[in-house]
Amino acid sequence: MTETNPTKVQLVQVDPELEGQRIDNFLRTFLKGVPKSLIYRVLRKGEVRVNKKRVKPDYKLQAHDEVRIPPVKVAEPQELPSVKLNKVANLEQYILFEDDQLIAINKPSGMAVHGGSGLSFGVIEALRALRPEQKFLELVHRLDRDTSGCLLVAKRRSALKSLHEQLREKQVDKRYHALVSGHWPASRNKVKAALRKNILKSGERMVSVAEDGKESETRYRVLQSFEQATLVEAFPVTGRTHQIRVHCQYAGHCIGGDDKYNDEVFNLAMQEKGLHRLFLHAYSLSFMHPKTGERQTLIAPLDPQLSQVLKNLSHA
Structure with missing residues (x-):
């Protein structure tokens, strides 16, 4: 896997939508491809600062916090599947419902919800390819690869948080x-x-x-x-x-x-x-x-x- 090594410190302002998210989880999303161990190391050493102060991994972000992210080695992001692929293009016809908060898919049998274990892509990667303008797309829950039916994908972190809480509370x-x-x-x-x-x-x-x-x-x-x-x-x-x-x-x-x-x-x-x-x-x-x-x-x-x-x- 090719690697890039950003040499500049990044200063990122926290979107109000991300309020309440732990700093370690924020960094894992922001620094895709960086090992967890490295993220916790830079936090522990105080190289990550929030509003110019050191924070612990469980610090919960506030709207408009300024996060200082040090230069770290990031793996090249994996390419999304081509929208010309039949499986990806056909997913559009399986959408049951969509608004500004979520997408619901009637997932076909045989399609994994995400890539991995020898699969180059799943539903979530296909949706990201179909909706390149959508900054946030995350699975709310999972279905086995061979199981078909209702699958929810959140389009906003607040929607993901709400639905995860509902799942926990049954x-x-x-x-x-x-x-x-x-x-x-x-x-x-x-x-x-x-x-x-x-x-x-x-x-x-x-x-x-x-x-x-x-x-x-x-x-x-x-x-x-x-x-x-x-x-x-x-x-x-x-x-x-x-x-x-x-x-x-x-x-x-x-x-x-x-x-x-x-x-x-x-x-x-x-x-x-x-x-x-x-x-x-x-x-x-x-x-x-x-x-x-x-x-x-x-x-x-x-x-x-x-x-x-x-x-x-x-x-x-």
């Missing part, structure tokens, strides 16, 4: 549609099982039910019953990695098309019905709009493949 209501094996009993409306995340030697993440795991709960409602499967609505009360998928497996009803927590016989049967992806879709998202304070609900329609699979199934 004020965001996320509903998923999942096609699971067998007959999910209508009386089974919740699965509570602690989950533990394991990293395999290959680097792959696998989650399992374990007594020493983190407390996790998913609520369920039957939407449609078929001969071999059930379409359920899943509402994750907690937000653990792969939670809905593992809870479905634990309940004895694996999600169709799941290649990790699967029922091979069911997957083969669903392939014959036209399913060639994970049938897990973030169908709706409800939250308080960060600017108006009004409750807003977004609905992401199922993609044509999932809709067709449901049409191909025989009713129970």
